[in-house]
Amino acid sequence: MRPILMKGHERPLTFLKYSREGDLLFSCAKDHTPTVWFADDGERLGTYRGHNGAVWCCDVSRDSTRLVTGSADQSVKLWDVQTGTQLYTFNFNSPARSVDFSVGDKLVVITTDPFMGNPSTIQVKRIARDPADQTSDSVLTIKGPQGRINRAVWGPLNKTIISAGEDSIIRIWDAETGNLLKETDKESGHQKTISSLCMSADKSHFLTGSADKSAKLWDSRSLTLLKTYQMDRPVNAVAISPLLDHVVIGGGQEAVNVTMTDRRAGKFEAKFYHKILQDEIGGVKGHFGPINALAFNPDGRSFSSGGEDGYVRLHHFDPEYFSIRM
Amino acid sequence: MAAVESARPQAAKLRWGELEEDDAGDLDFLLPPRVVEGPDENGIKKTTEYRFDEDGNKVKVTTTTRVRKLGKARVSKKAKERRNWAKFGDAVHEDVGSRLTMVSTEEILLERPRAPGTKEEPSVSEGLGPIQPGAVLMVCRTCGKKGDHWTSKCPYKDLAQPPETFVERPSTADAASAAPGGAGRSAYVPPSMRGGGERTGTEMSRRRNDENSVRVTNLSEDTREPDLLELFRTFGPVSRVYVAIDQKTGMSRGFGFVNFVHREDAERAINKLNGYGYDNLILRVEWATPRPN
Numbered sequence: 001m002r003p004i005l006m007k008g009h010e011r012p013l014t015f016l017k018y019s020r021e022g023d024l025l026f027s028c029a030k031d032h033t034p035t036v037w038f039a040d041d042g043e044r045l046g047t048y049r050g051h052n053g054a055v056w057c058c059d060v061s062r063d064s065t066r067l068v069t070g071s072a073d074q075s076v077k078l079w080d081v082q083t084g085t086q087l088y089t090f091n092f093n094s095p096a097r098s099v100d101f102s103v104g105d106k107l108v109v110i111t112t113d114p115f116m117g118n119p120s121t122i123q124v125k126r127i128a129r130d131p132a133d134q135t136s137d138s139v140l141t142i143k144g145p146q147g148r149i150n151r152a153v154w155g156p157l158n159k160t161i162i163s164a165g166e167d168s169i170i171r172i173w174d175a176e177t178g179n180l181l182k183e184t185d186k187e188s189g190h191q192k193t194i195s196s197l198c199m200s201a202d203k204s205h206f207l208t209g210s211a212d213k214s215a216k217l218w219d220s221r222s223l224t225l226l227k228t229y230q231m232d233r234p235v236n237a238v239a240i241s242p243l244l245d246h247v248v249i250g251g252g253q254e255a256v257n258v259t260m261t262d263r264r265a266g267k268f269e270a271k272f273y274h275k276i277l278q279d280e281i282g283g284v285k286g287h288f289g290p291i292n293a294l295a296f297n298p299d300g301r302s303f304s305s306g307g308e309d310g311y312v313r314l315h316h317f318d319p320e321y322f323s324i325r326m
Numbered sequence: 327m328a329a330v331e332s333a334r335p336q337a338a339k340l341r342w343g344e345l346e347e348d349d350a351g352d353l354d355f356l357l358p359p360r361v362v363e364g365p366d367e368n369g370i371k372k373t374t375e376y377r378f379d380e381d382g383n384k385v386k387v388t389t390t391t392r393v394r395k396l397g398k399a400r401v402s403k404k405a406k407e408r409r410n411w412a413k414f415g416d417a418v419h420e421d422v423g424s425r426l427t428m429v430s431t432e433e434i435l436l437e438r439p440r441a442p443g444t445k446e447e448p449s450v451s452e453g454l455g456p457i458q459p460g461a462v463l464m465v466c467r468t469c470g471k472k473g474d475h476w477t478s479k480c481p482y483k484d485l486a487q488p489p490e491t492f493v494e495r496p497s498t499a500d501a502a503s504a505a506p507g508g509a510g511r512s513a514y515v516p517p518s519m520r521g522g523g524e525r526t527g528t529e530m531s532r533r534r535n536d537e538n539s540v541r542v543t544n545l546s547e548d549t550r551e552p553d554l555l556e557l558f559r560t561f562g563p564v565s566r567v568y569v570a571i572d573q574k575t576g577m578s579r580g581f582g583f584v585n586f587v588h589r590e591d592a593e594r595a596i597n598k599l600n601g602y603g604y605d606n607l608i609l610r611v612e613w614a615t616p617r618p619n
Contacts, residue, residue, distance in 0.1 A: 003430045023405035033416065038409065042427040047415030064408065084414040267575070272436060282436040313430075321436060 003286060004042035006312040008035045013306025015057045016295040019064040024081075025295070025304060026067060027312050030054035034069050036081065039297060039304075042314050048079050050086050057098045057151075061105040066127070068108050070096035076110050078127065078134070087131040094118050100153045101127075107139065109161055111149040120149050122163055122173070142178045151197040155220050156204065162220065164194040164208055172223055182223045189225075190216065195235060201242040201298070209235030215249045217275065229273045236292050243300020244322070245275040250291030250305055270294060270305050274326050281324060286313055357384070369393040538592040539614035540584045545569065546605040547577040557604065558584045562591025583614055 009029035017026045018039060025039040032051045037044050053073030060067050060081065067079040072095040078088040090096075094115030101108050107124055114120045124140040147166030155162050160181065161173045168190040172182040184190075190210035199206045205226060209215040211234040217227040233251035240247050250270040268291055269283035289308030296303045302316040360375040373389045401409075542554060551567045558564055569582035586592040592613075600611040 001434060001436075002432075003434055005428045005430055006426060007428075008426050021402050021405045023401060023408060035415075037427075044413075044417045044426055045411060046413055046417045049415050064404070082408075082411055082414075269437075280439050282438040284434055284436055286430070286432075286434050315434070318436075324436075 001315050001318050003284075004314040006037055006042045006044070006314065007310060008037070008044055008047075008312070009033075009310045011054070011310060012289070012308040013293045013310065013312060014055065016293040016304055016306050016312065017058055017060055018295055018297050018304075019060050020062045020298060021064065022297045022299045024060070024064060025312070025314070026058050026060055027293075027306055028055040028058045028069060029306070029310065031310075032071070032073075034058055034067070036067075037312070037314075039302070039314065042312075046084050048077075048084050048086075050077060050079075051075070053095065056096070057100075059099050059101045059108070061101055063105075066101075066105065068099045068101065068127075070099040070110060072096075074112075076108075076125075078131070088134040090125060090136055092123075094120075097149065098151045098153075102154045102158045104158070107154075107158070109152050109154060111152045111163065111165075113148050119144050120147065120165070122149060122152050122161060124161075124175070140175070140178050142173055147193075150193070150195055153197060153199055153206070154203075156202075160220075162197070162199075162206065164197050166193040168192055168194055168210060168212075170194065170197075170208060170218065170223065184218075184223060184225075190214070192234075196238050198238050198240050198294075200240050205240075207238045207240050207247055209238040209249055209251075211235065213251075215247070215273075217247070227275065227278050229278055231271060236290055237294040237305075239294040239296050239303065240275070241296050241300050241303075242298055243296075246272050246281065247275050248272050248294055248296070248303060250294045252290030252292075252308070268307065270303075277326055279326055281326070284315060287311065365393045536585065537615065538586040538589045540586065540592050540595055541581065541612055541614040542584060542599075543581045543610040543612075544607050545578050545580050545582060545609070546607050547580075549578045549582070549605065551582075554582055554584055557599070558586070558595055561586070561595040561598070563587040 006027075009027065009031050011030035013027060013029045015028040017028075018024070019026070023039055024045070025037045026034060027037065028034045032053060032055060034048045034051075034055050035044060036046055036048075048067065048069065051069065051071040051073055053071045055069050055071045058067060058069040065081055066087070067081050068076060069079065070076045074092050074095055076090040076092070076096045076099055077086055078090075079085065080087055090110070092110075092112045094112045096110055096112050098111040099108055106127055108127055110123045110125060112118075112121050112123070121144075122140075122142040123138045126135075126137070126139055128134045142161075149163050149165035151165070152161055152163040154160070154175070155172065159175055161175050162170065163173065164170045169186070170184045170189065171180055173179065174181055190208065190212050192210055192212040194208050194210045196209040197206060199220070203220055205217055205219055207215055207217050213231045213234055215229045215231065215235050215238050216225055217229075218225055229247065229249060231249055231251050233253055235249055235251045237250040238247065248270050250268075253268075267285060268287040268289060269285040270287075270291055271283045272281040273279065274281055284305075287305065287307035287309055288311070291305050291307050293306035294303065302314065304312055304314045306312045357376040357378070360373065363372040363374075365371045369392050371391050371393055373391070375387050375389075377385055377387065379385050540558075545554075549569060550571075551569050554567045554569060555564060558567070563586070564584055565587050566585040567582065568584075570579040571577070572579050584592075584595070586595065596611050596613065599609055602609045602611070
């Protein structure tokens with residue numbers, strides 16, 4: 001396949017998200033400006049100007065009218081997708097790290113980092129249909145897991161919130177009361193910080209990637225470990241294919257190896273694994289730096305990767321991909 | 327006044343009544359409009375636009391793009407509407423020449439890992455083509471390659487052999503080495519007749535070979551020894567090929583050496599292959615040492 005290279009960001013990419021219909025791709029980077037691209041040919045549509053810090057995460061509503069972004073400038077902003085205007089800003093006492101719309105787009109779960117004595121929090125805010133009615137009130141606030149929470153997402157049917165972070169423990173919280181329902185134990189779970197989390201299309205299972213060089217697949221309701229995929233490098237980004245039984249995992253580099261790697265070679269690859277057999281299907285090379293973000297198009301026919309090199313690479317699969325046999 | 331005006335092309339509204347007579351035809355502050363020559367039958371679209379650079383010079387920018395139909399996509403009605411949205415943010419002033427979105431020049435494949443039991447993919451280099459049916463049993467003992475050639479036809483036959491295959495050497499060495507071996511271990515073998523004698527013989531022939539050494543530069547990344555061999559053997563027997571490989575990445579460093587047995591072959595190779603297009607790069611082929619007379 002011939003990937004389309006999009007160099008719109010001057011700094012490393014942090015997150016990628018497709019719109020529900022798969023025609024728009026939103027990219028967030030450390031350069032303060034989330035960008036939206038057309039997902040078929042990579043043409044840039046626009047940028048959202050307003051943040052003053054690295055943008056860590058974003059999510060788009062199902063009708064592709066609202067974009068929410070979380071940034072290191074201690075704010076979460078709500079944008080109008082079409083025009084790029086800011087509709088609302090939620091301010092916090094510490095950098096916001098992860099954002100996720102609930103099913104129905106009425107609520108958004110936000111995590112904030114531990115900062116200056118404040119512990120990390122998970123907060124749920126209500127999103128009003130009309131921006132004029134928007135308030136900053138939190139519907140729910142959960143304080144306290146140790147360490148940074150790198151990702152928090154809604155569980156199936158918005159009943160639970162699933163969080164994962166630096167303490168390498170995945171926790172499931174009740175979305176209404178904030179009680180801790182389940183958490184993973186140290187032996188079967190990850191051993192190092194969990195950098196990324198991706199829900200399946202039907203939210204029945206999810207994939208987590210960790211600096212312990214593995215990615216693990218879990219059941220969303222029971223939090224049982226289903227599968228483990230072994231990588232040879234710390235994992236920075238994971239994604240589950242909505243169409244086939246594939247997962248893609250992208251990683252970085254051990255700090256020890258930084259001086260020894262040839263940067264010019266475009267050697268960083270996104271590795272495809274069979275979701276059920278756990279075998280490696282193959283790798284897609286091309287990035288000049290560690291891969292920080294991966295996303296599948298909801299139709300499963302293309303995917304994109306964002307790297308430390310500031311490039312977004314958009315890949316449309318060849319017909320052979322769909323007939324891969326293990 | 328007039329001099330200032332022509333040096334200030336970006337001046338807001340110049341009133342034509344204030345221009346001097348001879349400046350009337352010299353409308354430097356206006357830019358010709360953008361011209362788009364639409365996609366022709368090859369899909370090539372040429373866009374010519376004009377702009378001013380920092381020094382106020384008029385610059386003509388010609389952008390040639392190839393419009394290629396990638397495939398059909400089923401889009402919802404909403405998605406189709408979104409396609410027509412106006413650009414916003416930093417994308418508003420996007421000019422045609424911006425290189426933000428590019429199709430990769432390289433073809434990137436989903437590289438399957440080779441597991442034992444799965445069929446080996448045909449290698450990218452042209453040296454080893456797909457293995458012929460029934461050729462799997464063809465093993466060469468000198469270079470260990472399977473399926474390419476028999477031992478007697480080994481192109482690497484003049485290279486240093488592992489000790490066990492010494493007997494296999496189809497060069498004149500056999501006579502010399504067979505004699506000491508055949509005469510029984512008890513017979514005295516003068517030093518010149520031992521294996522050592524043979525060695526100097528090859529060294530001399532090798533040295534002569536080094537004068538037939540051809541340096542090849544501007545090789546592509548995945549070129550290897552077999553590829554060069556395949557390319558150069560048409561000119562004559564080749565005694566040695568070498569491609570410089572970067573240990574860290576395993577890729578060719580872009581150059582290599584080919585040693586011909588005969589000087590004339592080397593000369594013909596240089597004449598024919600210098601400037602030859604090979605794997606998307608133009609080869610440079612020349613004598614390795616300063617040109618021997």
